[in-house]
């Protein structure tokens with residue numbers, strides 16, 4: 099493979115971890131890796147993106163508050179349709195990454211493979227891996243048509259490793275006129291107060307589900323997470339019920355986590371939850387139903403009541419000081 | 420305001436899913452129901468239409484065999500009419516082909532606002548709505564956790580990594596909603612009876628002017644090579660709590676060196 103582009107997203111402090119994972123994956127598959135970035139401060143991304151293997155950054159520039167989907171897809175499509183096409187484009191499975199992928203796919207008239215958790219080259223083509231049925235099975239797929247192939251990749255599918263390259267060269271790649279499609283504009287941003295490690299970076303994650311019985315009992319999950327210097331997660335059932343904000347959700351439509359220890363309290367283990375946490379090194383489950391599917395992935399399963407086990411566990415950890 | 424709600428009719432997720440061994444695509448031969456993810460979109464569409472005088476909700480779906488069971492559910496909830504695209508040539512369509520078909524059907528409803536779910540329960544590629552928006556030349560706001568409109572613009576609270584953004588877009592626009600944004604109503608008996616006589620337009624590819632060779636299995640430009648069992652996690656130790664559950668967890672955490 100000659101050249102792969104990576105859609106590089108920036109967080110508060112430089113490229114997101116998923117961006118670095120994609121750059122690392124791209125490096126192992128292609129001789130040239132280039133990034134596409136946007137925002138007012140792309141120049142500051144040149145160093146970290148270069149360190150992870152990008153030689154160039156196509157800079158879409160400041161979007162003036164527009165949601166990235168339309169302008170970024172438009173900038174990438176303009177280059178590709180102008181004859182400068184890579185073999186593949188890797189996009190992060192994030193809010194904006196998915197938007198760019200959908201628009202780019204329609205603009206280029208190329209399909210897109212989503213929920214990718216593995217990539218390898220075979221006979222000159224990229225072969226993808228996708229977890230199906232809650233990750234109990236892995237499907238492999240590939241494109242059969244002309245490239246570039248578009249791949250939307252889930253977090254934690256690859257381990258980010260720096261390559262030690264110098265800063266990437268910044269090349270201007272403006273979006274051009276997006277017409278009506280670029281009409282959605284961000285008016286204001288709201289960040290939830292966060293304390294402790296991030297859910298997808300923590301070494302310990304304690305998640306609660308509907309078995310907690312009510313929103314108040316989530317305090318037990320938070321307290322345990324904090325005692326373990328970890329992050330508090332949740333099943334979708336309790337996010338939908340409004341007990342905790344969406345940012346805590348683990349699973350297919352939430353975060354993918356791979357901590358050293360994952361504690362599932364009062365979570366049944368639906369396939370959509372399992373895909374988000376099955377890659378954890380160790381799984382502890384507390385559930386009063388011996389038949390709960392969560393026990394099929396647990397290294398230690400406690401068949402019991404969360405209202406007894408969690409307070410006792412918190413007490414025991416406090417005693418240890 | 421013309422509001423379109425896109426819905427998918429899927430095999431009952433409660434029934435065990437399987438892949439068709441010959442095509443390695445999801446087996447959709449059984450009875451289909453309204454995707455639960457879409458019930459939120461339908462409810463949102465109905466609520467938004469209810470707030471703007473002279474609005475109507477049209478349901479748009481693509482399904483095999485002229486399937487209307489899920490559409491009837493949406494009509495019973497209160498939608499005015501439905502458009503179904505059903506054509507044997509659509510079997511095996513990839514997401515982009517599906518989006519092309521839906522976009523062509525949605526256009527007929529001359530929408531001001533298109534509502535879809537962020538992703539379907541069974542396929543969950545999550546790209547179809549944005550592809551539809553691009554094909555229709557519309558702005559899109561995905562992952563909405565709250566939506567309001569006055570018929571001219573739409574204001575959305577959009578989920579982000581850190582919290583949410585207030586996003587505003589002129590209409591026509593497409594919005595995808597997450598599960599749980601609204602409480603889907605249960606169809607009333609009256610609604611169910613009324614749904615029986617509501618118009619359902621069934622269209623073929625020919626009606627939409629789409630070449631069958633460009634969609635379905637014939638037009639698919641991706642293939643599934645194989646499906647294998649994932650590496651199973653070794654089964655662990657499952658114990659019934661006899662008052663010692665917490666101590667066992669402490670011992671485990673010590674062993675894993677996290678405490």
Ligand SMILES: Cc1cc2nc3c(=O)[nH]c(=O)nc-3n(C[C@H](O)[C@H](O)[C@H](O)COP(=O)(O)OP(=O)(O)OC[C@H]3O[C@@H](n4cnc5c(N)ncnc54)[C@H](O)[C@@H]3O)c2cc1C
Pocket residue numbers: 306307308309310311332333334335336347348349350351352353363364365366367368369370371374384385386387390402403404405455456538539540541543
């Ligand atoms: C398209 C789609 C995407 C989805 N994405 C996600 C996702 O990203 N993440 C996600 O988590 N889910 C997701 N889901 C939802 C998923 O299917 C399940 O509905 C959800 O995970 C269930 O959450 P739960 O385990 O908390 O609740 P339940 O399934 O209701 O389980 C509660 C569990 O608590 C146990 N329990 C009850 N009382 C006690 C007690 N006192 N002590 C101990 N145990 C007790 C019960 O035995 C039960 O096993 C998705 C679904 C769809 C359709």
